[in-house]
Amino acid sequence: MLKKTNKDDSIHTRFKESKRRFGLGDRIFKKILLFSGLILVVVFLGIFISLFISAVPSIERYGIGFLTETEWKPDSEAASLETDKSILGALPFIIGTLMTSGIALLLSLPFAISIALLIGEYFKKGFAYQFFKTITDLLAGIPSIIYGFFGFFVLKPILLEFEKFMGVEYANGLGIFTSAVILAVMIIPYSASLARDVIELVPQDLKEAAYSMGATRFEVIRKVIIPYASSGILAGIILSLGRALGETMAVTMLIGNSTSVPTSIFDPAQTMASIIANGFSEPGVMQSAALIEIGLILMLITALVNVLGRYIIKKMSVEG
Amino acid sequence: MVGKNNIKRRQISNGIFKGLIITIASLIIVPLVAILAFIVIQGISVINWEFLVTPKQLISKGGGGIAHSLLGTVILIIIALVASVPIGILAGIYLSETRKGKIAYMVRMTVELFQGVPSVIIGLVGYLWIVVPMGNKSALAGGITLALMMFPLIIRSTEETMKLVPHSLKEASLALGVPYYKTILKILIPTGMSGIVTGVLLGIGRIAGETAPLLFTIMGNSYINANIFKPIDALPLLIYNYATGPSDELHAIAWGASFILIMFILILNISARVFFRKQEM
Numbered sequence: 244m245l246k247k248t249n250k251d252d253s254i255h256t257r258f259k260e261s262k263r264r265f266g267l268g269d270r271i272f273k274k275i276l277l278f279s280g281l282i283l284v285v286v287f288l289g290i291f292i293s294l295f296i297s298a299v300p301s302i303e304r305y306g307i308g309f310l311t312e313t314e315w316k317p318d319s320e321a322a323s324l325e326t327d328k329s330i331l332g333a334l335p336f337i338i339g340t341l342m343t344s345g346i347a348l349l350l351s352l353p354f355a356i357s358i359a360l361l362i363g364e365y366f367k368k369g370f371a372y373q374f375f376k377t378i379t380d381l382l383a384g385i386p387s388i389i390y391g392f393f394g395f396f397v398l399k400p401i402l403l404e405f406e407k408f409m410g411v412e413y414a415n416g417l418g419i420f421t422s423a424v425i426l427a428v429m430i431i432p433y434s435a436s437l438a439r440d441v442i443e444l445v446p447q448d449l450k451e452a453a454y455s456m457g458a459t460r461f462e463v464i465r466k467v468i469i470p471y472a473s474s475g476i477l478a479g480i481i482l483s484l485g486r487a488l489g490e491t492m493a494v495t496m497l498i499g500n501s502t503s504v505p506t507s508i509f510d511p512a513q514t515m516a517s518i519i520a521n522g523f524s525e526p527g528v529m530q531s532a533a534l535i536e537i538g539l540i541l542m543l544i545t546a547l548v549n550v551l552g553r554y555i556i557k558k559m560s561v562e563g
Numbered sequence: 564m565v566g567k568n569n570i571k572r573r574q575i576s577n578g579i580f581k582g583l584i585i586t587i588a589s590l591i592i593v594p595l596v597a598i599l600a601f602i603v604i605q606g607i608s609v610i611n612w613e614f615l616v617t618p619k620q621l622i623s624k625g626g627g628g629i630a631h632s633l634l635g636t637v638i639l640i641i642i643a644l645v646a647s648v649p650i651g652i653l654a655g656i657y658l659s660e661t662r663k664g665k666i667a668y669m670v671r672m673t674v675e676l677f678q679g680v681p682s683v684i685i686g687l688v689g690y691l692w693i694v695v696p697m698g699n700k701s702a703l704a705g706g707i708t709l710a711l712m713m714f715p716l717i718i719r720s721t722e723e724t725m726k727l728v729p730h731s732l733k734e735a736s737l738a739l740g741v742p743y744y745k746t747i748l749k750i751l752i753p754t755g756m757s758g759i760v761t762g763v764l765l766g767i768g769r770i771a772g773e774t775a776p777l778l779f780t781i782m783g784n785s786y787i788n789a790n791i792f793k794p795i796d797a798l799p800l801l802i803y804n805y806a807t808g809p810s811d812e813l814h815a816i817a818w819g820a821s822f823i824l825i826m827f828i829l830i831l832n833i834s835a836r837v838f839f840r841k842q843e844m
Binding site for chain 1: 588595633745747768771774784804
């Protein structure tokens with residue numbers, strides 16, 4: 244018995260020694276690899292910390308009321324934080340962001356689900372698959388600024404007519420609805436690919452069982468695929484929301500830049516991202532701090548939304 | 564329930580549903596074709612050699628060309644590549660080599676979250692971290708800010724590629740007594756090279772059109788500038804400034820610049836696919 248343990252020990256030590264002989268180069272190399280991975284984590288945490296530090300003046304002055312204040316009156320003359328008489332609140336932008344992203348999600352959903360069903364269930368390869376894949380890839384590759392440019396010169400006149408037709412007061416073609424339409428087109432590729440991934444997670448044997456009972460494809464989709472994938476599709480919607488919340492340039496060009504609380508979906512407004520893009524280059528010390536605070540809130544929300552969405556999908560793929 | 568009628572009805576609703584989703588899905592072509600057609604029609608008329616090699620001029624002289632922004636975009640991309648690719652590849656290898664463990668999980672989680680950070684916030688961070696300490700906006704600040712956007716993309720694509728490299732290759736090399744670092748540098752990286760290049764090309768395509776990170780970091784410049792410590796212009800920023808500008812000449816130039824930008828991104832995406840096919844063969 245004793246002998247055996249000794250033997251084990253000696254093997255163990257010999258193994259340890261061989262590890263030690265692994266070479267200095269290898270140990271340094273492994274440290275370098277680990278270090279490169281950790282840099283990302285440090286940078287990510289650093290973003291939070293430096294946004295927080297720069298937002299402190301605004302957090303101290305406005306406190307939690309920042310989220311419920313509806314006025315946005317920056318003081319651009321003040322030279323220092325003490326003399327700055329700005330009244331700043333984020334509520335108009337929070338509402339603007341929720342309305343824009345919400346409408347965009349609703350508009351994009353039918354298209355995203357249809358595309359996902361086509362490339363995830365009906366045509367898993369072949370021409371139709373390639374066709375839709377290429378189109379969504381191309382749409383995903385178009386930069387935000389070009390969507391905004393196109394929206395401003397092409398979509399705006401069209402929607403202006405639409406708004407006049409709907410009898411909107413002060414119709415000018417810019418505002419929440421216009422931004423939401425462009426935003427919907429922008430997030431379709433993303434939500435379609437997410438939805439397709441979850442549709443493909445549906446076990447083949449479940450579908451085959453339904454087919455063998457004589458179900459048609461429509462019935463399989465309605466009674467097997469959609470119920471099974473519903474939590475995943477919900478996660479896809481949540482993740483798409485995360486994408487829509489932070490979209491900046493296209494929205495900035497189309498939202499109409501108004502800092503008052505929007506009351507209708509055709510009103511001009513500002514989203515959290517667009518007020519940062521528009522206002523951060525302006526003078527005003529307190530305004531800069533407040534915009535950074537808005538950035539911090541936006542980042543917290545998108546991070547939360549992302550964690551939630553990924554958690555649901557992960558749970559679903561583990562169960563499946 | 565009368566069987567025959569019932570079956571017919573079910574088959575009809577099956578057909579209707581298929582037709583319906585094909586119709587809805589096909590509508591996605593409309594915005595794509597509209598956007599591309601508009602840019603090609605409006606853009607191609609202003610594009611000629613002069614347009615590409617002249618910098619900005621007064622509007623009375625026609626507004627000039629886009630040479631200053633074109634050069635700016637190239638410089639920004641080079642800075643972003645230098646700052647993000649080597650370390651991104653190393654981090655990607657770290658993740659593919661470390662499948663388990665708390666630190667790897669944390670890094671993997673961060674990659675996901677980092678990709679979700681809105682680009683305008685990355686712009687704010689670039690401003691706070693580089694513009695404020697340096698005292699002025701510059702190409703360097705813009706490049707580093709774009710590198711922040713690219714970093715998680717490179718990590719992700721490298722990790723995915725490295726997972727595909729056969730385990731036997733690595734084991735064979737280690738069995739021959741080749742040190743670990745040499746195995747990675749001389750066996751794994753060359754084997755996965757085309758995948759890594761694909762990831763880098765796609766990453767460039769992603770950042771080339773980014774505007775929000777540049778808003779607060781590069782300032783824009785009407786002249787040709789190659790000094791990375793000075794303000795610089797970039798294609799997407801030019802499109803933003805000109806598109807929101809007052810005159811038709813500027814809008815025409817912005818369409819031309821959009822055409823160039825779209826073409827650039829398209830070529831990057833196609834070459835990425837070609838590289839990827841090569842790897843599969």
